[in-house]
Each structure stands twice: as structure tokens, then as C-alpha cells.
Amino acid sequence: MAKTAAILRETGETRIKLSIDLEGSGKRKISTGIPFFNHMLDLFSAHGFFDLEIDATGDIEVDFHHTVEDVGIVLGDAVNSALGDKKGIKRYGHAVTPMDETLTSVSMDVSNRPFLVFNVPEKIYVKGPFDVYLAKEFFRAFAGRAGITLHINVHYGENEHHIIESIFKACGRALSEASSKDDRISGVRSTKGVI
Template identity: 45%
Template structure:
């Protein structure tokens, strides 16, 4: 079974993620950032993953550390759950219309991290999520 449980504890955050790639879309997400919880739940449902996220962060300061560290731990959990990557296709791409957005994604699971984010946000925040943190998560 392709599963992983990862933890990260720093002076600013305490994160635990349990990921099952062969799940059914079950989500138990608590980051303290409502719209971030919603986005991770949507990822879980549409990706048919099982994902549990417990994140405690210094939200009284701002959302930066929590969002960034959830991204770090999620990436590690994904890497560990994929294991030797046997049986998966390395490359993928999709164009997805969702609400007012059109998302285009090209993905390479070859092991070298890189991100190009071409996004124009209409506001500085979506709910309680600072839009400039989008790149920090990915």
C-alpha cells in the first residue's frame, strides 16, 4: 500500500500528515486556515487520496510558516508514499476550469523540484489565505 506518515516540528509549527495514495477521497484537514483546509480537501477528493493533516502554527504572527511547512511535509509524504515509483507515469499534464479560474499544470515526478507559477490574483487574500503564499506551498 502506498502510504506515508510524516511529521515536522519547528519553533513555529508542528505538522503531521498521513497520506494514502490508494484512498477514496477521505479528508481530515485542520491547518487553522479555513480556505487552505478547503483547498487541501478538494485536492483529496479530486485526487481520490486519503489525507489527514494536523497543523499547529504561529497564526497569531501570520500564515506563512504554517502554509510553507504543510507544503514541505506534504511533499515529503508524497515522495515517501510513491516509494520506488514503479507503475506510475513520470509525466502528466492537465487543464482544469474551476470556478473563475483556468488552471494548467504540467507535472514531472522525476525527483528534481522546480516551480513556475504564472498567476494573477484579484486580491491579496482569498478568505484567510494570502495569495502570495501559493508559490510557497507548491
């Protein structure tokens, strides 16, 4: 069964149209009105081998928060839908990804128990226009709607761009692993028999 989903979500602040194929090749077409965010979602898609299309408009003249959070909500809904009953998937994924001076590890459990742990360096020496706390809001929304326990740990890093980039790459890689099939798994990977 194909692991695909397409979702349209409209609110008074944003309009998000998104489609994903978790078993794709990394093809992507992303437009959010926020160039840095587009770049991060490109990396998530490319490194996870997801085919991803996002057309998002929002009140970015107010700030980026509504658009970033709502894309996280819709992406989480799409991943949850694409995984369906979660039968046969590995469930767990982990990736360690360097980006110049930065090293990030992402671990996830597609558990239907959403939780986010987000650890970044206390002091960031090179700031950017898209900060790590905005990235945190994206991943909080994504994990919550996807039903994923998500641990993001940036072991060290100085440049905000590098920190965020390593997170998005690692998250794509970890999700690719967690959502992949394993022939040894019949049903769901849980001793309870349900996720």
C-alpha cells in the same frame, strides 16, 4: 505495494502530523487552523482521490506563512515517501481545471528534479485573505520536497479564491495521474533507468 506515508515534523514554529494514501478514495480530515487552507487541501485530496489526514498547529497569530509552507514541506516529504522507488508509475501528470471565470493547467513530472513555474494573472480584481503568493510558497515547498517539476499556469481569472481553488484541484488531479500505475511500465519510466 501500498502508496502510503505518515510523517510528524516539529519545529519552533509549527507541528505537522500528516498521513496520506495516494491510492485512496478522497477521505480526508484536515485541520491547519486556517479555514481557507483547510478547504484547499480538502479539494486537493478529493479531486486526487487521496486519503489525507493533516493535524497542523503553528504560529498563525504571527502570520500564515510558517504553517502553509511547513504543510507543503511535510506533504512533499509524504508524497515522495509514498511513491518509494517510483517503479511502474506514469511519472507525468496533467490537468486543466476551470473554476467559474478561471482556467488553470497543471503539468508535473515526478522526476526527482524539483522545480516550480507559477504563472498567475498580473491583475486580480477580487482579493481574498489568503493570497496567491502564499499559495505559491506552499507549492514551492511541496514541489521541492516531493522532487517534482511542477508547472502551474493560470490562463485567466479575476477572483483570487477561484484562482487558488482551480490550482489545488488541478494539482490533485495531475498528481493522481502521475502517481498511478501503468502495466506497460517495468521499472522506472526513464531511458536512464533511474529517476
